[in-house]
Amino acid sequence: MLCELITNNTHNNNIALYKCYNANKVFYRKAAFSRWGNKVIENEKNGYDWFYKDSEPSINVRLNKKYFYELDIPQFKGKRFPSESIISGNEETIGRIIDFYKGQWSTKDVFAIHGDLALCNFIIDKKNIKLVDWEHFHYSDKEFFGYDIVNMLFILIGHESRRTFRLNKRNMDFLKKCYIQLIEGAGNNNKILEKPFQNAKDYLLKFKDRFLTNVYKKFVLAGSPLSVLEYFDSIVTD
């Protein structure tokens, strides 16, 4: 079997990601290089199990518990997005993802957070939407519906504005449209969507241990100043 190392120890996760070529079959392997990495990989497996439970056709994500754990993930077919994806040009996809989120997350028996929902973790074709990278998966309360989408929008804002957090009117109108689309699926006791960006940051910091990473280093949202979050909250909720 031939392997390509795609990433190693990103954000100090003690995990390597390989792309493996076995005869004509291609799959991805996440391999731990410490016992901490084992914990993260086992958590990721839980995420896949939660998300792809009852999926058709079934998805075979295999956990191999050697001294250091390995997780084999099939290669999904569809369009991939770069990690620095922006809002402009991706509006239709983002709208589709929000609809997908509302559908998938509201039908599960137990509510959960993906933790790192970003455009680059989606693989999309005409019929299906697949979601990968479940390292930060954790169970949570349904009151926090919307966290993942708000986090994704904030990542997109950062990339679109090149970290200046200044957007043009078209982008701001689109953000508002996303918010309206999302709030339609929320319950009355929702704890995120009243002030989406501020509350998402509060959630991230309050439950940082659940993310199994240093949230300050990994997530832009964790270190963003209150003024920026207030500004975007006012844009989408007004």
Added chain:
Amino acid sequence: MLAPQHNYTNLSSAVGLGLIGFNEKDIVVDYGCIFFDSFVYASRLCKKVVGVIPSSERRNTLQKRLVEEDVKNCDLVNANYNEQHFNEVFDCVIINCFLEQLLFEIKHDKSNFFDGKIRSKKMDNSLDETGIGFLQTVYKGLRPGGKIYLSYANKLRINILFKLSMLEVMSFVLSYNLRKYLGFVSFIKNIYLLSSYLLSQKGLEKLLKSNGFVDIEKYAVFPEHKCPLKIIPLSRLDECSYEPVQHLYGEGSLRRISAGVKRRVDRIIFNKLKLFGLSPSFIITARKAS
């Protein structure tokens, strides 16, 4: 509060060994034990690891690390690389810094790598039939189907070529008066052989083939083989996308600028021109024919 990653030894620098796919029944030998993380990683995944380590000083340091890590399934042998001491047959041989070890041998005038066999066969000018003492020792120690893992830095190829060429020059000068003409031809051919092995893309591959290894895979390693962040199989270049990767050491605008320049240059060299022969390091894996 940070997530407690620091409570666990992170062996991420041994990521290259993930290409091997160890089995829990494997018995492995590490020639040189250059990277301690690799040694510990192999010990975690295999039944037993034997370390061949010529320097007593390094051996003591490794032993200390092994006690800290509570590694018990290992033996350390104080010996030179070309000596065979084992009754065991190995499933895998690890040789990190292969060329560095070659350099070590040359420095200590133990040039068993390019031993008498080169000299006896060089006249037929056939690279394929050239035996290398060290690789033959490795070959004999492996079970049929057993794997070899070599890693080395690209820049050392030049250094080693230079040192070996100097040896050849010395030998030529000493024998000049005795056999003038033959000595000169032999000198030119030796330089040619050495440069073929060490500078050409296929040199080491030929060397392995001529020593009985098959299924040879060569990988480009970035930014260095001591702690790889990206490993690309050269036989699959069409399917791989190269995005420059660097270790981030410290901050400061000068470092940022130089990192930015390097990233752009790397993108041109590897992404556009596909000059993977200029990769900073390489890994080679191969198998002993069954």
